[in-house]
Structures are given as C-alpha cells and as structure tokens.
Amino acid sequence: MKRAPRSLQHHVLYRKYNGQDSEISALLGKCGAIPVALVALVFIVFKALTKGKVGPRSAFERRGVMNKSELKMFGMLRNDLPHDWLLMCQVSYGAMLKNRDYKRYMSINSKRADFVVFSPEMSVVAVIEYQGAGHFGRSAQSRQRAEVSDRVKRQALSEANIPLVEIPEKFDREYVQKLVAAIVGPDSETSGAKEMNPNTTQEAETHISQVRR
Numbered sequence: 001m002k003r004a005p006r007s008l009q010h011h012v013l014y015r016k017y018n019g020q021d022s023e024i025s026a027l028l029g030k031c032g033a034i035p036v037a038l039v040a041l042v043f044i045v046f047k048a049l050t051k052g053k054v055g056p057r058s059a060f061e062r063r064g065v066m067n068k069s070e071l072k073m074f075g076m077l078r079n080d081l082p083h084d085w086l087l088m089c090q091v092s093y094g095a096m097l098k099n100r101d102y103k104r105y106m107s108i109n110s111k112r113a114d115f116v117v118f119s120p121e122m123s124v125v126a127v128i129e130y131q132g133a134g135h136f137g138r139s140a141q142s143r144q145r146a147e148v149s150d151r152v153k154r155q156a157l158s159e160a161n162i163p164l165v166e167i168p169e170k171f172d173r174e175y176v177q178k179l180v181a182a183i184v185g186p187d188s189e190t191s192g193a194k195e196m197n198p199n200t201t202q203e204a205e206t207h208i209s210q211v212r213r
C-alpha cells in the first residue's frame with residue numbers, strides 16, 4: 001500500500017491535535033522536517049512525568065530534636081554533669097571526627113550521635129547513644145541497617161579513642177548517675193556522685209573502661 005506524502009501526514013496530525021491542546025499545536029506548526037509523531041510522543045511523555053509537580057511548594061515546619069524518652073535522658077544527664085560541662089544532642093559524627101580517607105569519612109559524616117559530652121574546654125569526652133524503642137525499627141531490614149550503622153559508629157569512635165556509652169531502652173536515675181560518674185571521673189563533683197556508693201561507681205568505671213578498649 002502506498003504511503004501518503006509526509007506533508008499529508010503532517011496535516012492529518014495537525015488537524016487531530018489542533019483542537020485538543022494548543023501547546024501541541026504550536027509544536028506541530030514549528031516541527032518542520034522533524035517527524036511529527038516523535039514530537040507529539042515526547043511532549044506527551046514530558047507532561048506525564050511532570051504531572052502533579054507543578055504548584056506551590058510545601059512550607060517547612062518546626063519539629064522537636066528529641067522524643068520524650070530522649071528528653072528525659074537529657075534532663076538526667078544535664079542534672080548530674082558538672083555545671084561547667086556541656087551536653088549537646090544530635091551532633092554530627094563528621095563534626096567531631098576526621099579521616100584522610102574520604103570514603104571512610106563519608107561513611108560516618110551523616111550519622112548523628114544522640115548525646116555528646118564536652119569538657120569545659122569543649123573537648124569531646126564521650127558519646128552517648130540511646131537505644132530506644134524505635135532504634136531498630138519494625139522490620140528485619142531496618143534492624144539490619146541499624147546494626148550495621150552501630151558497628152560503624154563503634155569502630156570510628158574506638159579508633160578516635162572516644163568512649164561510647166550505649167544506653168538500653170529501659171533506664172533509671174541510678175543507672176544514669178553511674179554512667180555520668182564514670183564519664184566525669186573522680187576529680188569532678190556532680191550532684192549524682194554524692195548519692196552513689198563505691199560499688200556502683202566502680203561498676204560504672206568498669207563499663208567505661210571496657211568501652212575504651
């Protein structure tokens with residue numbers, strides 16, 4: 001069967017789309033020697049890909065940096081640390097660690113520590129990670145990702161000789177007091193250390209020394 005001349009094909013497609021979409025009509029009028037069908041197809045695909053993306057952007061909203069359990073932990077830690085020590089939350093690992101190997105540095109750069117204890121000289125004394133209810137997620141995949149991330153953090157802090165304290169989901173004031181006493185050491189007085197007996201202090205110091213190794 002003999003095909004119709006290209007000019008006739010152009011005319012037929014032009015008539016077909018002229019009343020349906022003015023944008024397609026404009027393209028058809030300028031396409032010249034370019035195959036009309038290809039131009040129409042590209043335009044249709046473009047509109048499909050951008051569908052729903054046009055319009056006002058959503059506004060940013062404020063949110064808390066800690067959940068209720070983390071706020072409770074923060075309050076206990078802050079209360080028991082010496083008054084001239086600092087406690088910060090959601091600190092980037094990339095801000096307190098460095099590595100000449102770019103790939104290794106990027107493996108920790110975006111990770112964040114729940115809490116970081118600083119001395120009065122703003123030196124990192126210890127990192128505290130709270131393993132709360134949502135730490136491992138709800139699926140096997142999320143647990144696996146969390147465990148891998150935890151191993152990376154432990155390795156990085158161990159190499160940098162920064163103690164890491166991992167607090168389980170369930171904790172009480174005495175538990176936090178023991179950890180703070182071990183982190184601060186015997187030379188600094190804290191409100192919590194005054195209430196503790198030698199046995200609990202020794203237990204906490206053993207815990208921290210194991211972390212250092």
